[in-house]
Amino acid sequence: MEEKERFLQPASPEERRRYYREEWNVKDIPDFISNSIIQREFGFDHMGRGPNDRYRVFRSMDLLRKFLRYRAPFAAYSSVAFYKKPRRRDGWIKSELVFDVDAKDIPIRECGCAGVCEICLNQAREIVCSLMDTLKGDMGLKDMHVIYSGRGYHLRVFDEEVMELDSDVRGQIVQYIIGAEVPKNEYAQDGMTYKLEHFTIPFGYPKVFTQRTKYAILHLKDHIQIDDINKKLLKDAIKNQDILREDKWGIFKGKIGPQRYQRLIKSIASLNMGLVDAKVSIDLKRILRLPSSLHSMVSMKCMEVKDIGKFDPFQDAVPKFVFERKSK
Amino acid sequence: MVSVAFINPFSEEGRQIVRELGDLNSVYEENGDLIDLVIHSRSQDISDDESIPHNLIDLAIKRLEWYIKKKNNPDFDYKKYSYLYNPKITRFDVIAFYLLSQAISVKFGPNSRESRAMAESQGKLMESRLGELSLRDRKHLLSTILGSLLIGDVKWTTLGDLLSSRKIRLPDLVMSHGNLILDEEEFAESFQDKLENRDSHKMYELLIGDHIKELILNKMIMQKTENYITDVYKKSQRKVEPNPILLDLADRISEVLNEPIISYGYRGTEKKMEASPFDTEAFPPCVKMVLDGIKSGGRNDAIILFLTPFLSYARLYPDVFRRNITLKVSDVDPQLEAVEKEILPLIYEAAERCTPPLFEDQPQEKVNINAKMGFGMHSEIELKHEGETTWYTPMGCEKVKLHLPSLCKPDEICKKIGNPLSYYIRRLNDIKYSKNSKTD
Ligand code: SF4
Numbered sequence: 001m002e003e004k005e006r007f008l009q010p011a012s013p014e015e016r017r018r019y020y021r022e023e024w025n026v027k028d029i030p031d032f033i034s035n036s037i038i039q040r041e042f043g044f045d046h047m048g049r050g051p052n053d054r055y056r057v058f059r060s061m062d063l064l065r066k067f068l069r070y071r072a073p074f075a076a077y078s079s080v081a082f083y084k085k086p087r088r089r090d091g092w093i094k095s096e097l098v099f100d101v102d103a104k105d106i107p108i109r110e111c112g113c114a115g116v117c118e119i120c121l122n123q124a125r126e127i128v129c130s131l132m133d134t135l136k137g138d139m140g141l142k143d144m145h146v147i148y149s150g151r152g153y154h155l156r157v158f159d160e161e162v163m164e165l166d167s168d169v170r171g172q173i174v175q176y177i178i179g180a181e182v183p184k185n186e187y188a189q190d191g192m193t194y195k196l197e198h199f200t201i202p203f204g205y206p207k208v209f210t211q212r213t214k215y216a217i218l219h220l221k222d223h224i225q226i227d228d229i230n231k232k233l234l235k236d237a238i239k240n241q242d243i244l245r246e247d248k249w250g251i252f253k254g255k256i257g258p259q260r261y262q263r264l265i266k267s268i269a270s271l272n273m274g275l276v277d278a279k280v281s282i283d284l285k286r287i288l289r290l291p292s293s294l295h296s297m298v299s300m301k302c303m304e305v306k307d308i309g310k311f312d313p314f315q316d317a318v319p320k321f322v323f324e325r326k327s328k
Numbered sequence: 329m330v331s332v333a334f335i336n337p338f339s340e341e342g343r344q345i346v347r348e349l350g351d352l353n354s355v356y357e358e359n360g361d362l363i364d365l366v367i368h369s370r371s372q373d374i375s376d377d378e379s380i381p382h383n384l385i386d387l388a389i390k391r392l393e394w395y396i397k398k399k400n401n402p403d404f405d406y407k408k409y410s411y412l413y414n415p416k417i418t419r420f421d422v423i424a425f426y427l428l429s430q431a432i433s434v435k436f437g438p439n440s441r442e443s444r445a446m447a448e449s450q451g452k453l454m455e456s457r458l459g460e461l462s463l464r465d466r467k468h469l470l471s472t473i474l475g476s477l478l479i480g481d482v483k484w485t486t487l488g489d490l491l492s493s494r495k496i497r498l499p500d501l502v503m504s505h506g507n508l509i510l511d512e513e514e515f516a517e518s519f520q521d522k523l524e525n526r527d528s529h530k531m532y533e534l535l536i537g538d539h540i541k542e543l544i545l546n547k548m549i550m551q552k553t554e555n556y557i558t559d560v561y562k563k564s565q566r567k568v569e570p571n572p573i574l575l576d577l578a579d580r581i582s583e584v585l586n587e588p589i590i591s592y593g594y595r596g597t598e599k600k601m602e603a604s605p606f607d608t609e610a611f612p613p614c615v616k617m618v619l620d621g622i623k624s625g626g627r628n629d630a631i632i633l634f635l636t637p638f639l640s641y642a643r644l645y646p647d648v649f650r651r652n653i654t655l656k657v658s659d660v661d662p663q664l665e666a667v668e669k670e671i672l673p674l675i676y677e678a679a680e681r682c683t684p685p686l687f688e689d690q691p692q693e694k695v696n697i698n699a700k701m702g703f704g705m706h707s708e709i710e711l712k713h714e715g716e717t718t719w720y721t722p723m724g725c726e727k728v729k730l731h732l733p734s735l736c737k738p739d740e741i742c743k744k745i746g747n748p749l750s751y752y753i754r755r756l757n758d759i760k761y762s763k764n765s766k767t768d
């Protein structure tokens with residue numbers, strides 16, 4: 001227990017200064033920022049009361065380096081937007097497409113912890129992986145970067161064809177990749193209607209929905225409360241999890257009963273809305289935590305994740321000063 | 329063969345027809361060829377001379393009237409408009425299409441309800457026309473037109489406009505590695521290994537098939553119509569005087585769009601909704617929530633983008649989504665009395681109840697409230713500034729759920745509506761009904 005107490009505690013001003021002086025290196029800022037530094041707006045939170053020092057611009061990486069070294073801010077951010085005049089947030093050119101998966105907001109959390117912990121951070125990691133699969137397999141997006149944000153992940157997409165999309169389309173992309181609505185199950189042709197359940201369609205949106213629903217059902221625990229799902233239904237869904245593990249959806253649905261099954265997937269669809277923070281994705285002028293900077297609330301490094309399969313934040317994103325803290 | 333311009337006025341054939349028109353004044357001339365064609369169209373009702381267009385302007389008006397009547401009049405008699413389904417009409421119809429679009433551009437501009445009605449009428453007409461053709465003609469036209477609009481591998485992002493205007497929804501599209509899957513061979517190639525022992529042809533027909541192609545074609549042409557109106561509008565801004573023929577036509581367009589309210593009232597049980605004082609009882613959960621004040625983030629959007637349009641339309645023009653005409657606030661509230669005594673006070677109160685109170689740290693947001701009601705970016709509401717900005721229509725539920733998810737706490741009535749304003753109208757009618765039945 002003593003071990004754990006050192007982690008996830010806020011960083012003191014002194015620790016912040018040490019971090020930026022001794023551990024941080026301007027080279028840790030990813031190329032996708034340094035290549036476009038003059039087109040981005042930067043924002044800082046100096047006192048831990050929110051990023052109210054905004055509209056900052058830097059003409060070079062060296063100036064940014066000096067600023068961070070000297071000021072050791074509580075938090076640092078940069079815009080997802082590229083501007084002609086970043087100082088006035090004017091002359092919008094394009095914006096990264098971003099998805100924010102915050103571990104503490106995951107709708108069905110196995111851990112049930114109060115903040116974030118290893119279990120829900122790992123869930124966040126799994127969710128990011130599945131979102132990336134859909135973005136790639138369905139939408140053909142390739143230029144994606146994953147950032148560990150300190151309490152979850154930012155997925156940042158740079159493919160040119162999506163960077164100019166407006167927020168309405170971005171909102172729809174979010175809804176598509178998270179499975180926010182139940183796919184229709186009746187399809188018409190030549191005046192006849194055919195029933196096709198989402199799990200019998202191995203492509204397109206129904207497939208995405210099937211994957212997200214499977215993930216949700218397999219993570220159900222009996223302590224979890226869900227609107228419209230009573231104790232009995234929850235229990236039955238949990239009891240039959242193994243059937244779903246083998247993708248035997250028809251049998252699963254049979255065990256639950258068709259009407260209760262509809263109720264179950266409808267609730268899960270609305271829960272899926274919480275998989276990513278849609279507000280972040282649709283906001284073209286958002287600022288996001290700067291990779292390499294310190295998340296002072298939890299004393300974790302915000303950093304680019306090169307191999308998401310192997311990433312472990314408690315190994316890779318803990319600054320040195322945390323290990324040197326004395327346990328209280 | 330049926331000309332592609334019958335379906336797509338933007339095709340090369342369509343443009344050729346326009347180039348051949350020559351003098352614009354000829355659109356008022358009695359057109360013998362047109363009349364002849366109309367009265368010889370299959371199942372055309374010729375008992376009433378009123379229903380026969382005599383010149384191209386008549387035809388333009390009829391073309392829009394067809395859409396409005398079909399939409400609003402339960403006793404719509406399509407035999408009066410049979411000629412619109414006759415492929416031979418194409419060379420006149422294309423001119424009528426351009427006349428309407430241009431008249432709407434110069435008088436009402438893009439994003440107007442008139443412009444939307446135009447795009448919708450074009451979409452509906454296309455749909456009906458394709459439906460009347462033989463299967464062979466239909467397939468042929470569909471693949472020719474789509475083939476000329478979408479060339480080679482089609483990325484889903486080329487439909488960005490259609491997605492943005494919500495003409496098409498992402499879940500309706502089938503994509504693989506960024507490409508839109510429309511053809512059966514492509515479909516089989518992309519998903520063969522996943523389909524295992526399922527009937528690939530049937531799957532294709534059900535999930536994609538001609539209906540998705542038709543949907544895309546239809547919406548693309550609607551979008552092109554809107555874009556065309558925008559283009560003409562931009563060009564007309566540079567010119568001094570629009571052509572009087574177009575202005576005259578624009579007036580007649582207004583009459584056509586207004587007609588349903590005058591002559592048919594509303595469909596079925598829907599009654600006309602007059603502007604009337606607020607009944608806060610009837611507000612949907614999301615509006616009640618904002619009126620109680622926003623305690624966490626998102627104050628600005630909730631008050632400015634959500635509440636202001638809702639309250640102003642609920643009070644002044646609750647029927648906005650059921651009518652095809654754009655109004656200004658002063659059309660309904662000429663002295664701006666309701667605005668100042670009823671609408672603004674409610675908005676200001678809600679802003680005051682936020683934590684922290686919205687105008688305390690951001691007094692400049694008052695300007696944005698005025699702007700959303702169409703009064704430009706000014707600190708005072710004044711008639712002389714009206715029109716500098718547009719009067720924002722209320723957000724739909726889907727948008728609320730996305731942008732301001734914490735506001736939406738749906739109840740039973742919410743299941744039946746798609747916009748908080750419809751919720752309000754529904755409840756108002758229910759309340760009125762229950763009051764009446766009590767007193768009776
Ligand atoms: S469903 Fe619509 S009307 Fe109901 S609370 Fe949500 S946003 Fe408001």
Ligand SMILES: [Zn+2]
Nearest residue numbers: 111113117120
């Ligand atoms: Zn946890």
